[in-house]
Amino acid sequence: MPELPEVETIKKNLESKLIGQKLKNIIVFNQDFILKNKIKNLNTIVNTKLLSIKRKGKYLIFFFEKETLLFHLGLTGSFNLFSNKDKEEITEKEKKHFILNFQFETHELVYSDIRKFGKIRKARIEEISTLKELKNLGKDALEIDFEEFKTIFLKRNRNIKNLLMDQKVISGLGNIYVNELLFRAQISPFKNSKDLKEKEIKKLFFQMKKLLKEAISFRGSSIKNYVDAQGKKGEFQNRFLVYGKKNMVCLKCGESLRYQKISQRGTFYCPNCQSI
DNA sequence: TTCAGCCTGTCG
DNA sequence: CGACAGGCTGAA
Numbered sequence: 001m002p003e004l005p006e007v008e009t010i011k012k013n014l015e016s017k018l019i020g021q022k023l024k025n026i027i028v029f030n031q032d033f034i035l036k037n038k039i040k041n042l043n044t045i046v047n048t049k050l051l052s053i054k055r056k057g058k059y060l061i062f063f064f065e066k067e068t069l070l071f072h073l074g075l076t077g078s079f080n081l082f083s084n085k086d087k088e089e090i091t092e093k094e095k096k097h098f099i100l101n102f103q104f105e106t107h108e109l110v111y112s113d114i115r116k117f118g119k120i121r122k123a124r125i126e127e128i129s130t131l132k133e134l135k136n137l138g139k140d141a142l143e144i145d146f147e148e149f150k151t152i153f154l155k156r157n158r159n160i161k162n163l164l165m166d167q168k169v170i171s172g173l174g175n176i177y178v179n180e181l182l183f184r185a186q187i188s189p190f191k192n193s194k195d196l197k198e199k200e201i202k203k204l205f206f207q208m209k210k211l212l213k214e215a216i217s218f219r220g221s222s223i224k225n226y227v228d229a230q231g232k233k234g235e236f237q238n239r240f241l242v243y244g245k246k247n248m249v250c251l252k253c254g255e256s257l258r259y260q261k262i263s264q265r266g267t268f269y270c271p272n273c274q275s276i
Numbered sequence: 277t278t279c280a281g282c283c284t285g286t287c288g
Numbered sequence: 289c290g291a292c293a294g295g296c297t298g299a300a
Contacts, residue, residue: 073295074283075284165295221294226294
């Protein structure tokens with residue numbers, strides 16, 4: 001579900017409410033999920049303060065005084081902040097997917113996950129960078145500079161869409177934003193990375209930065225499930241040019257947009273604007 | 277590099 | 289009912 005812009009939006013929400021607060025208690029709603037993630041002694045972070053929250057790619061890392069919690073939201077993971085007054089408005093339907101409730105001084109932070117593809121890791125601060133989830137992660141799409149971005153395409157012989165979605169190569173982009181990015185950069189999703197010209201790599205780089213910043217400014221994209229930590233939908237789905245627009249008219253050229261799977265992922269593109 | 281598998285929900 | 293969904297992994 002959440003790609004870089006959605007995770008960044010959630011991070012901002014949480015930072016503004018929770019930084020510096022002491023975690024008073026944790027309630028586990030779904031013990032199976034905790035077991036599956038091999039989380040032991042979750043309670044050792046209780047009675048310590050949340051010092052900072054960092055994002056890398058689609059991961060969120062909560063830094064407590066001695067330990068850290070790493071989250072990946074999978075497809076349907078979500079955080080929800082509740083103050084005491086809006087707790088009564090929680091529906092049974094929402095409760096059904098609650099995994100964890102972190103009770104801070106002024107707010108409760110609930111992690112929910114409908115499909116339970118999300119991931120949690122716990123590590124001491126000094127161990128965090130040794131987690132395989134982070135060790136194998138490519139540079140964050142917002143942080144990478146052009147020189148580094150260019151090297152992604154050297155010596156690689158792969159489908160461009162798969163390459164950009166590979167978190168080990170560059171982290172943060174998912175299916176929505178790669179579809180949108182390739183359209184905006186006017187590059188075919190079927191193109192091989194080795195065939196990109198320097199000019200196209202430049203275009204891809206600048207469009208990527210622009211797209212992600214724009215999406216963040218609209219607080220991410222909500223297709224079905226995504227809401228930010230305040231329960232609000234994003235707005236960037238209203239700015240999509242191709243994603244979810246099979247058979248609709250291309251706003252640039254009027255051609256009918258196509259849909260086809262590439263490596264099992266739905267791919268939307270304009271055959272005219274994005275010719276090979 | 278493909279493909280099932282992990283899960284639940286929705287849409288046609 | 290099958291197809292599909294903002295992701296990722298591990299096995300063939």
